[in-house]
Amino acid sequence: MPKKVDPRQRRTLIADALMRVAAQQGLEAVSLRHVAAAAGVSAGMVQHYFRTKDEMMAFALSVVRDRSQARVTDAVAALGDRPAPRQLLRAMIAALLPLDEQSRDDGRVALAFLAYTAVRPEAAATLRKDNRQLVDFVAGLLPGPDADAAAAGLLALMEGLGVHLLGGNYTPQQALRALDHHLDLIFEATGGAGERPPVTPT
Amino acid sequence: MPKKVDPRQRRTLIADALMRVAAQQGLEAVSLRHVAAAAGVSAGMVQHYFRTKDEMMAFALSVVRDRSQARVTDAVAALGDRPAPRQLLRAMIAALLPLDEQSRDDGRVALAFLAYTAVRPEAAATLRKDNRQLVDFVAGLLPGPDADAAAAGLLALMEGLGVHLLGGNYTPQQALRALDHHLDLIFEATGGAGERPPVTPT
DNA sequence: TCGGATGCAGTGCAGTCGTATTGCAAAAGC
DNA sequence: GCTTTTGCAATACGACTGCACTGCATCCGA
The missing domain is CATH 1.10.10 (Arc Repressor Mutant, subunit A)
Incomplete structure (x- = not known):
């Protein structure tokens, strides 16, 4: 060697x-x-x-995946043991949103890969699996019946907020307000266990 | 000539x-x-x-915009005069989602352009303006305070559902269920004027 | 009838692309 | 010390790119 x-x-x-x-x-x-x-x-x-270039692209895609996964686990770990579902979800989603300049770059790449995989079905399989796991996990945290639909909606909201953040349509404050508003609806309407915390620092 | x-x-x-x-x-x-x-x-x-190629791309982008705008106005016109806000919103959003094979193609192109404009800020300006108008319009239809945040959330949900539909993460049925679930939350939680219709044909 | 404008096809050019190939220096095993 | 393997640089090649340019046919106005 x-x-x-x-x-x-x-x-x-x-x-x-x-x-x-x-x-x-x-x-x-x-x-x-x-x-x-x-x-x-x-x-x-x-x-x-x-x-080959495809090999390089596939590796870069896996790096993007790993990085966002790490972001989530970090954010969750920072919450300590047994956090309330609502706080957990908010932290998770906030960690995945492109809120600062650094994560905006990552988000741009992720968005580009999204369009990339939309034309290369074979590369989209792992992304699908990731999302499936996320939906299941989130559904387990949500109150009320129709937790599946609620989880799908919440994750779609996250995705859309990310896209709009990248497009410059929303400011980080607006995005977080929309997220909190949605969490209000989910947890208050069905009498879930997680009330909105008195202060929501960014 | x-x-x-x-x-x-x-x-x-x-x-x-x-x-x-x-x-x-x-x-x-x-x-x-x-x-x-x-x-x-x-x-x-x-x-x-x-x-130049850029000229061609810009024109194609404008065609995409016009086409989706036409889709919305068609869907709204089909509802007749003074439709209930909830039905109006549902029709609008459903018209913009890539639910069938034909609109999936359009959606793929739109997604590609989204990533395209994310790197060309000068081309993103008109898209921003479109979204601003949409947010204002939707906010006017929503009940309760925080209509702005609710409108932003609803449009983000739409965008995210579209992305997930294109990615094959959700089926059209799942996307519509998530949409209806979200509309339930918006219109029921705040006691809005629009109850869910007894039947929601696709 | 005849210029001239217009619609369009074809070619050429400089540059970039992905990839295959070659060359060579350095380190490990014999 | 010599061979072999590995890390890396450089070059070559064919395909493709956007764009400029030329040529020609068509049709209108004078």
């Missing part, structure tokens, strides 16, 4: 560069040479770690 | 071909030659009617 390098580290280095390019110029600007330049490495090296 | 041709007709012919290509292979597959082939015309002709 020659030269001791960590292949995974190299691959994530390249994937990070890819995401930087995609966030600023869109996925269609992602080429081997652009990514290599953004990563400060040679095009040959990119090719060395990803034999 | 030689040869009597309607330039607008030609341009929409080309734009339709563009949308066909974009719906099936994504926006990044849209090139002068591909669009020309899909339209059954020469590449030179495309170039004749759109001096």
